[in-house]
Amino acid sequence: MENLKEDIDKFYKSIIEGGTKNYNNVLKLTKLYDRFNDDLSKINDENEEIMSSIRYLTHVLFKIYYKLAAKLQLNPSMATNEKETVLYKWLRKTYDINFKNKVLIFYIENLKIENSLSLDCLDFFMKCVELEATFFASKMGAAYFPNKTLQKLISSLFKESEFDKSYLVNEFVETYYKKYVDIQFYFQTEFQSLAELKNSNLLARNSEFNAGYWFAITNHDSNYDDKNADLDIFVSTPPTMMENEFKFKKAFEENWLFSLSNNLITDEQFKSILTILHKRVLPRLQQPTKLMDFLTDCYENSSDLAVQLLALNGLFNLMHKYNLEYPNFYYKLYALFTEDLLHLKYRSRFIRLIDLFLRSSHLSINLVSSFIKRMSRLLLTASPGAIVSILPLLYNLLKLHPNCMIMIHDPEYVPNNYQLFDRVKDKKFLDPYDENEADPELSDAINSSLWEIDTLMTHYHPNVASLAKIFKQPFRKLNYNLEDFLDWNYKTLLEHELKRKVKISPSLDFDVKTKGEKLFKENNDTDESETYLNTVTW
C-alpha cells in the first residue's frame, strides 16, 4: 500500500516537474488500476485499503489532467505547431479513453452494490465536465458545454444493467440535477437524442430500473421551467442555446413518453408516477393530452384497482383542465365498482375521488342513479367504516340530483294514494336494474329502488343504523361534509365504544327459550337439550 502510494507520488512528480518527456508515465499510472480490476467484487466499502488507494490514484490522475488542461495541453485546437498537435491529441486520447472511460465510467457502470467509489467517480466525472467546459472550448472563454461527456454519463446510468444504480441517480439528482439549470437542459436534450437513436443500446428501452431513475429525476419542484426555483449554472459560460425553453419542454415531454413506454414498469411505480402526474408532470408538458394513451393503457392493463382509479384520476384531470374528450370515462369508472372496492386499503382515497368525479350536476340521471344503485349494492357486504363514508356521499348525490329521489320514495306505492296503490299493491315488483349491464347509462337503475339502504337501517351498530336513517328523514340538510366520515374503521369504532362511560349496568338475559341451558351441544347426537350454539361442541 505504502509502495503504491510512493509509486503514485513518484509518477506524479515526474509528470508535473519532468515535462513532456515523462508524459508516458500517465499510462503507467492508469495501469496501476489493473491489479484491482481483477476481482471487482472486492471493491466495496469494507475493503478500506483498496478503496482508499483507488481513490488516491484517481484523485492524482485527475489532478494531473487538470494541470495539463490548465496548460491547455489537452485541447488540440490550441496547438501552435504540428509536434504539439500530435502530443495534445495523444494526451486528449489518454484522457478520454484511459481516464474517463476506463476508470470513471467503468466504476460507475460495473460496481454491483452501493459503494463510495462509484459515487466519487460520479463526482470526478462531473468535475471533468466542468474542466472540459472551461478548457476545451475552441477559444479561450468561448461558451461551451461538453454535452457529449454528459451524454456518456446518461447512457452509463440508463444503460441496460443488472444492478440497481438508484443511489447514483439520487446522488446525481441531489447534487447536480436539482441545483444547476444547464445540467437540466443538457440532460433533457441529450436524453432525447439518445432516445431517438433507435438501435443503439446506449439507452435501455425496457428496463426494470429506468422508470425508477426517471421518477427520481423528475419528482421534485425545482425544474428548469419552474418560476420560483432558485437555480445556478454549473459551467462558467454555458451556450445561449440553453435559454430555449421550448426545446427543453419538447425534450422533457419526449423523454416522459419514452420513459412511460417502458414495458417493465411495475404497478407500484405506476402508482407513484400516477400520484405525481397531475402536479409535476401535466403542467410541464406541451401537450398533456398526449398522456391519454398511457393512462388508458394503465387502466386497461393493470389488475390493481388502485392503479386503475389513479389512471382515471389522471384522465379526469385531462378532461377537466385540458379539454380532453374522453367519452368512456364514466363507463370505465363504473366498471371499477366491483365487490372488492370497499374492502381495499385505500378506500377513503377512492371515495374522495369518486366524490370528485360525480360532483357535477350536469350528469345524466341514468348515470347518477346507476352509480347510486351500484354503491348501495356494494354496501350490503361492506364494513361499517365503508358504510358510513358512502352513505353521506349517496345523500349528497340525491340532494344534487333530486330526480333520483324516486329511488328512495316512489309515490305510487304510498298506501294513501288509494287509486294508484290499489293498482300495484298485489303485484310483485320486478327490479328493472340490470346488475351485469356495463354501461351506466343503460342499467335502468332509476326505475329501481334502494332496498339496500333500507336494510342497513337495521345495521348491528346502532350509530351506523341511525346514519342510514337519514334517508328516512326529510332531506333538510344541505350537504354532508364527507371528510367527517372517511376515517372510520373498526379500530376507531371500537375505541369509541370502549370510551363510552358506564351509565346503565349492562342488562343480563337468561331466557332459556332463546338461549338454551348450555353453551354447546354434546359430542354425541343423542343430546336433545336446548343449547346456545347448535353446530359447535366443546
Added chain:
Amino acid sequence: MAKNSQLQKLKSKLKENGLHGVRYASKKSKQKAKLSSKEDETRDDKIQQIRDSMNVFDNTAKSHKKSNILANANLSGNSKTTEKRQLEYETKLMSYNVNKANLNKNNTFKDNRFGERGFSGLSEEEKTLERYKLEQIKQFEEQQREQAQDYTSMKGGRKSKKTLYNLEDDDGEDDSGMFRLTHGGQSLFDNDVIEAKNKRSRNQYEQDGVAEEADIPRKKTKKEVMQEIIAKSKMYKQERQEKQNTMNEQIMDLDEDFDDILAELKTTERDSIKQKREEKSESKVENNIEFNDYDSKVKTFQFDKRAAPQDRVLSEQEILDKEEEEAKKLEKDREMRMRGIFNIDNEDEERLDIEKLDEGFWNDESEAGEGEDADVPDSDDDIVFDNKKVISDNVEDIATFECPGTHKHLLTLLNSYPIEEHVSVLKKIISSHQPKLAEGNNLKLETLTKILFQHLQFSVDTMKSNEDVKILDELVNIFVKLITKYNTKLIEFLRMNIQSLQEKFEQSHDSIIKPSTVLFFTLVGFVYSTSDHYHLIVTPSLILINEFLEQLQFNTVESIKFGCMLLEINNKYQTLSKRYSPESLFFVTKSIDFFISEKVPNIRSVEYKKLSLIGLKSEKINLSNVLLNLMLNIKQSLDLIWDQKTAVTEVANIVKSRLSNLAIKYKDVSEVSSELETIIKSLNVVIANNMHHPLILQDHKLISIPLVTPKFEDNFNPDKRYNNDLSPQQNEINKLKKQIHKESKFQLKQFRKDSKFTQDLRTKEMITDKQAYHEKMKRIVNVINTEEGSERNMYEKEKKLRQGKK
C-alpha cells in the same frame, strides 16, 4: 216679510213670548208684576230659552256614540261652551294671580306639607298606597251618593261592581282604623248611631206627620241588610280578637313564669322521691312483686308473635300465571331495550339519551369519559347453588380454602386435585366466602369471577379434545351465577378483554383464531341481552366479531371453521333483534368462493359432525363437514335475519349465484348437494315471496306553507289603511303610540294656550300700567299748566293793569 237678521229674529221671538214691547203702564201694575214671583221665574226661564235658541253655537252636543253611556248617565247631554270657557278663564286667572303674587318674593310662605309634590316624607311606595287610599275613599263616597239616590228613588236593583269590592275593603279599613266614614260627624257603621238615626228619623216623620207611610216599618234594602250583617260580624270579630289577645298575653305570662315553676317542681320531685323511698322501705314486698310482674308481662306481650295471615298457598295454575307474567315483564323490558329505551323508570331522560347517542358521534371525537356512575344492584344475596349435595367428602374442610387472587394462584390450588373435583373446590371456595360472612368477601368473589373467566379461556385453549368436557359446563354455570351478581363490576374487565383481543388482532390476524376467542363471544352472548339497541359489552363484541369476519383471510380450513363459529354466534346475537350484518354476508361469499376455488380438493361425502371448539386448531376435520356446517349457518342466517329485510332479494341473489356454482362442483357428493339444493330452493322461495315494492321512505306528513297570495278586499277603500299582516300585538302597540302622539299634541296645545293667556294678561297689565302712568303725567302737566296758566293770567292781568295805569 222674511226676518233675516239676527236682531229681527230676536225681536219677533221676544214678541211671541210677550216679553217685548209690553210696557207696564203704571207703577201699580209694575208692583203687581213684581209680586207675582212665579211669573218672574217663568220669564227668566223663557229669556234663557230664547237666548239658547238664538245662540246655537254655544251649545255642544256630546256624541252619544263615543261616550260611555254609564259615565254620562247623570250628566245633561249638553254643555255650554261659553260657560266652560268662562270657568276655564277664571281658574287660569286665579292661578295666574297667585303665581304673580308670589313672583319675586322670597319671603313668601309656601306650604309644601300637602300634596304629592310637596315634602311629605313619604317613600314612593307609601305615596302609591296613599293614592290608592284616596281613590278608594272617593269611590266609596261616590257609591254612597249613589246609594242615597237609590234610597230616594227606591230603585235598588242596580248595583255596581264597586260596591262589591267595597264590602271587602270595609273590613280591612275598619280593622286598621285608618279612617271611618262619617255622616254628620258620626260613624256610619256604628250600630247604635244608625239605630238612633233611624229612630230619630222615624220620630221626625212622626212629628211631621206629613207621610203616613212612616208608621209602617220600612223594609230594609238588601244593602242595608248586608251592611248590618257586616257590622255585626265585625263586632264579633273584634271581640274574638280581643279574647285572643288576652289569651296570648296570659300564655306569655305563663311562659315567662315557666322556669320558675320548673325549678320549683324539681325540688318538689326530689322531695317526693325521698319520701317514696322512705315509704318503700316501709311498704310490703308483695306490692313490689306485683309491679315487676306487670313489667315483664308487658315485655313478653311485646315480643309475642302476632297472628298474621300466611302467604297463601298458590295453586299450580296460579304459579304458572305468575311465572308467565314475570316472563312477560322481562320480555317487555327486553323489547324496550331493543328499541333503545333503557330504563323504564325515567323513560324520558333515557329516551333523550338514546337520541344523544348519535349526536356528534360521527363528527365529534372528544368524548371524555366522565365519572362512572352506574346504578349498582347492591344486594348481599348469597350465591346459592341448586345442588349443594355435590360437595364431596374428598375435599377438605372449608376453612382451609383461601380465595385465590390471581389465575396462577387458582391453578396451583387446583393442581392438587383431580380434574373431576375442580368444580366442587370452586364451589367450596365460593360458599366459604359468602359476602355476608366477612367484610371484603364481595371483593374477593369479584376477583374470583374474573379469575374463573380467565380459567375458562385458559382451559378451553389447553384442553385436549378427548378429555372430559362436562366440567367446562359446570364451570360456565358457576361463572354465570357469579356474573349475575358482579355484573357491573365486570364491565371494565370485559372491556379490557375486548381491547386486548383487538390489539392482538392488529399485531397478527391469525393470533386470535383460538377456541378462547369463540368462547368469549359465546359467553357474552349467553349472559347478556344481545338484542339491546346499545349494550356496553355486546356492541363492542359485535364490532370485533364483524371485524374478524371481514378482515381475516379465509383461505385455510382453520379460519373457515373459526368464521363459521363466529357466523353462528353473530346470528345468535341477532335472534330477537334481527339486525343486519354486512360482514356475515361478506364472509359467506368469501367462504363459498374458497370452496369453489381450485385450492379445495374435491371431497368425498362424510357423515355430518358438529364443529369442535377445542379441536379448532388441532383436529383434522373433513372439509365437507365444514361446508355442511357452513350451509347450516347460511340457512340459519337466511331464516333468522335476511328473510326479514327488504333487500332480501339482493342478498339472496348474491348468495345464490355462488351456491349454484358450488352445486356444480359438488354434484357428486350427495349430502352436500342435497343440502345445497334445499338452500337454493328456499332462496328461490324467499325471492318469489318478496313483493319487493319500491321504497316509500319520504312519506312524511305534509306541512302547510303560509299563503302568500294577497287577500281580496271587498269594498276596498283607498283612503283606509289595511294592515292585515300586522300582528295583534303590533296593532296594540300602534294604537298606544297614536294615543301618546295625540296626548302630547293636546298637551302642547294646552301649553301654548296657557302661555298665550299669561302673555295676554301681561300685555294688558302693561297697557294699564302705561296708561296709568300717562294719565298721571298728564294730570301733573295739567296741574302745572293750570298753575302756570293762572300765574300767567295773573301776570297778564297785572301787565294790563300796569299798562292801563300807564
